[in-house]
Amino acid sequence: MKTTRKTADKLRYSRVILKELVKTDFQLRYQGSFLGVAWSVLKPLMLFCVMYVVFVRFLKFSDGTPTFPMVLLLGIGLWNFFSEATTMGLNGITGRGDVLRKVDFPKYIIVVSATVGSLISLAINMGVVLVFCIFTHVQFTWNVLWLPLNFLQLYILALGMALLLATMNVFFRDIQHIWEVVMQALFYATPIIYPLSLVVTQLGPKGVIIQKLMLLNPTAQIIQDIRHNLIAPDTTPTVWTMWNGSPLQFIPLLLTLLILWLGAYVFHKHSAKFAEVL
């Protein structure tokens, strides 16, 4: 009885802090700019325009389907979330050293609030994508029912990564620089700005294996899955179609869970020491 009440109290306390932190983070993000919250829609749209001009019009990247611009926009939106959530989470603990040295509160909330803040931006972005989809007459299928699970996996991956990075950054500040480089590499290793089929057309038969290996990366798997389920079920290859039947197709899913477990474990183990090290 007493322990359940205690956990209930703790949860209520965590929720109160989470709400306040997300609120202030969001207020602060666009504070002082003329357009304010509108930037959370405008920024990805402008980035999309740049990439569309460079890669679709200029370099002529395309998988040959009319939906490719939408697939590109969706990919950029999803990647932005992953990149923002992990980077904000990474700096979450180190950035709040002054508070941590003065009050004791559940520290994982800082990281969760950073990822939830990015989740709000993601929701806005996805709203925009949806509007574009309707305008360009995308044919939705019953596959959209999978989307909640896809987004859940994306969030779990981002949260696990953020917890892991936040902890490491407290002890080794080099992590923030390393992660920047890793993110850049991951960005190009994931079929975001180019279609996955480009690998085969460029590399020939070798490309088929590389294509399959690339999809074992959880970010690639999730982004392809969401594109597949939302926009283009027929023309987006996913890990499930490429590794069909092989048990290896579950690797990205297992990796996601492993990262969450590892992040939570490492964070929990070291969070008591944060105030002393910072």
Added chain:
Amino acid sequence: MAEQLPMNSANAGSDVVLKVDHVAKSFRLPTEQASGLKQAIINWTKGIKGYKTQQVLRDINFEVHRGDFFGIVGRNGSGKSTLLKLISKIYVPDSGSITVNGKLVPFIELGVGFNPELTGRENVYLNGALLGFTHEEIDAMYDDIVEFAELEDFMDQKLKNYSSGMQVRLAFSVAIKAQGDVLVLDEVLAVGDEAFQRKCDNFFTQIKKDPTKTVILVTHDMGAVKKYCNKAILIKDGEIIVSGDKEEVANQYTLENTKVNLVQSGERQGLSEQVPYIKIIPHSPMIVTPEDSFEFTVEFETTKVDDYYLSVSLTDTRHGVIVYETSDRAYPMESKSGKQSLTLRLPLNLFNNCDFRVRAAVHVPDPDNPERTIMIAFTNDENAYVFYTRDPQYGDGPLINDVSFPIVTVTSSNAENIDAD
């Protein structure tokens, strides 16, 4: 019976709001300037650890009960703030345990972690949340906080536009007006201007009387310890060296701060190498009436020649106030080494029935400033003396009796108030 036992222990436990049990804490301090990879490799090849372990606290034990105003004193670097952070659960002890019953509100390093980009109002709500209060709970406290901080006109300004005094005032108001059970305050008595300090003084006096609120105060101000606290501990080099009586803690702290070589032994508080012995020897009985007087001798021994002065003080232990204190140079003594004594008689006809403690202290002129004196020894609880005035003719309530304090009615609209003569 089996059911009663846990009930009893629960009741006994609920009175203790803070229990610090065999707590120890150490920190690793890097010995080299750089802490990067290069230094790590150099250290590794040379086989040095690159850090040294500093034991900040060792085996600290004490309990704080509900309603206490508990003082923690000690010189800079003695481990007070670390102890406070351990109590506030910001640090984790290496060994031992700390149990807190009730909601604890810390106020450490002059702030609660404000964000300069947010307005005063937003900061209050954010901080309240970090302290564990919901939006609705803070709504209820908000006006109180703003009023206490006297910042009504500034709450919608960003915090970076506040003066430093205003920031601290707001942070302090959040901490003390938040409805916590245990308030942990670190070096707060210099907050704000004179008017604000007076306000804080009133607040402390008020909270001291409240049996449901507990305050733990770290301070260097011995006046504050004597005024507000009912219990105190003195920490030196990570250990508690005096625990319990606030007067003794305050006096020992003053001794610690003078350049006196103290006698290093737990039972011999208040003594130094220059004055290894001081004691009050009573001549009157332990229980006297207010019509008697109290006679006693102060004996002390010195090991070198110096200009010695004795001072004495009388404390009302029941009310916890200093009734009388002579000046530091009240009784010039002989400038010699060896035993000296002074016999005094205190008048008691002013008082009602009370419990008194007589103390004495030895002072010498301060070598840096001969105008002033430094205390080099005092009577600790064992060497001081406690006596009682008891007489059924006198009351038990206030300190001063009716005979010695005859109030005269000058005029009154009610004729009955005017004395016949």
